[in-house]
Amino acid sequence: MSRRKPTALPSHLSFPSVDVSRRGFLGGAAALGSMALLAACGGGGGTSSGSSAKIDTSKIDPGAGKALQGIFGPGGKAGGSEVTLSAGMLLAMTGQGSFFGKVMSQGAKLAAAQIKAADGIAYDIHIGDHKSGDVPTALSTTRQLVTQNKIKVLQTSYGAPSEAIVPLIGQNRLLSFNGGGSSPGQVGKPFLWQTRMIFGDDPCPGALAWIAKTFPQARKLAIVGTQENGVAGAKNIAPAAWERLTGGSVVANEQHDVGATDFSSIVARIKSARPDAILTFSFGDDVGYLVKQLREANVEVPIMGIEFTEQAAKVAGAAYDTYTFATDFYDPKNPNPWNKVFVDGHKKMFGEAPEYYGANYYEEVFFVWELVRRVLADGGDATDTTALQQALQANPKFKSLYGGDASAPGEVEFNPADHTISKPMGVFKVAGGQPVKIADIVKVASGEDPAKALV
Incomplete structure (x- = not known):
């Protein structure tokens, strides 16, 4: 398909000027996303079920361990130096979503190495491949991680595979985190915790409130999505919010397979429907192809x-500078001291700047380390996942790469009732292929006025 210069928006729907000096996430961190396209998976570990990724501290700056002790507390016995946890990762290591598996695993490997360098726990990672969302593979892989690798902690990804393994998580008391494809079917499940806002659903009202305010003439909305994530947003949340915000209606609600590259039929139907705005719950490279073909x-x-991923931006080319998105978004330029340790460590270990998904899976390993510290402080068994979860429920607040400032890390908080998380969210435009924050948004409860989501 030929590359064409993106068409300018009509004057009544043109983007407003952007004040990039606005305060960002918590503590005023600027929310500029510098998503890195990472070319190769490093640090050991393969893509077969249960392949082991050794804790490699050879590329960890000794100063990183000391810095982490200053942030999280001393190492040694109190820091879990005598504790070993067998941990699994259920990721898209092959297939259309292999980019996600690569960056997620890199984040966890770096965390394990840095914690070890800080004289903390030994977090032994075993990587399982769900082949970019294949549910039967996810089930068999998880069983192998449990029976062969004896995992006690699991970092999972994608919506459908994670929902499918919910019974296995509960039966085996796997303390589990999903920082990738959070979905309603995972909410409130035993031992499963979401470390990102629910994909599509949570930012949807704020996204539409921004469109309604910025383009007040817009009445007709087209929606594009998949059956993998953001289903409730596409079917229920967005139509109801749009009607309440504008009095308008959804004139097209299209679905496509994950990994699609040809959107010609969907583009034709959307063009025929003549919408005033388009909301897409698509993800990965799919968004790049969709935006590019709509503009063409x-x-x-x-x-x-x-x-947003930089990979999708590369697919879309210059057309992506007409794209906006709304989500909880990681800022690698955030000056908070923990984030600096993460960014510097990632560059040294992998030769690349980190990005959103890698940050989430890096954070999760530190959440586990913090829980181990709490259980040890109470005289408990830090390898008992029930004790670890009880420690989380007793104090659901954790230090974070998100927010904060140059003097202190940010903070996130889990909801013990439904196992979701509260994080900063925003609306971003893309300028020169990179995100720039243009508005703050917050989560609103079901049935609440969606206009309140726009801060």
Whole structure:
């Protein structure tokens, strides 16, 4: 498909000027996303079920261990130096979503190495491949991680595979975290905790409130999504919010397979419906292909998405500078001291700057380390996942890469009732292929006025 210069938006739907000096996430961190396209998986570990990724501290700056002790507390016995946890990762290591598996695993490997360098726990990682969302593979792989690798902690990804393994998580008391594809079917499940806002659903009202305020003439909305994530957002949340915000309606609600590259039929139907705005719950490279082909077909209305990856930006080319998105978003330029340790360590270990998904899976390993510290402080068994979860429920607040400032890390908080998390969210435009925050949004409860989501 030929590359064409993106068409300018009509004057009544043009983007407003952007004040990039606005305060960002918690503590005023600027929310500029510098998503890195990471070319190769490093630090050991393969893609077969249960392949082991050794804790490699050879590329960890000795100063990182001391810095982490200053942030989280001393190492040694109190820091879990005598504790070993067998941990699994259920990721998209092959297939269309292999980019996600690569960066997620890199984040966890770096965390394990840095914690070990800080004289903390030994977090032994075993990587399982769900082949970019294949549910039967996810089930068999998880069983192998449990029976062969004896995992006690699990970092999972994607919506459908994670929902499918919920019974296995509960039966085996696997303390589990999903920082990738959070979905309603995972909410409130025993031992499963979401470390990102629910994909699509949580930012949806804020995204639409921003469109309604910025483009007040817009009445007709087109929606594009998949059956993998953001289903409730596409079917229920967005139509209801849009009607309440604008009095308008959804004129097209299209679905496509994950990994699609040809959107010609969907583009044709959307063009025929003549919407004033488009909301897409698509993810990965799919968004890049969709945006590129919509603009090549001279569909000029605003396009709002739910995520950004630099890989999708490369697919779309210059057309991505007409794309906006709304989500909880990681800022690698955040000056908070823990984030600096993460960014510097990632560059040294992998030769690349980190990005959103890698940050989430890095954080999760530190959440586990903090829980181990709490259980040990109470005289408990730090390898008992029930004790670890009880420690989380007793104090659901954790230090974070998100927010904070140059003097202190940010903070996130889990909801013990439904196992979701509260994080900063925003609306971003893409400028020169990179995200720039243009508005703050917050989560609103079901049935609440969606206009309240726009801060």
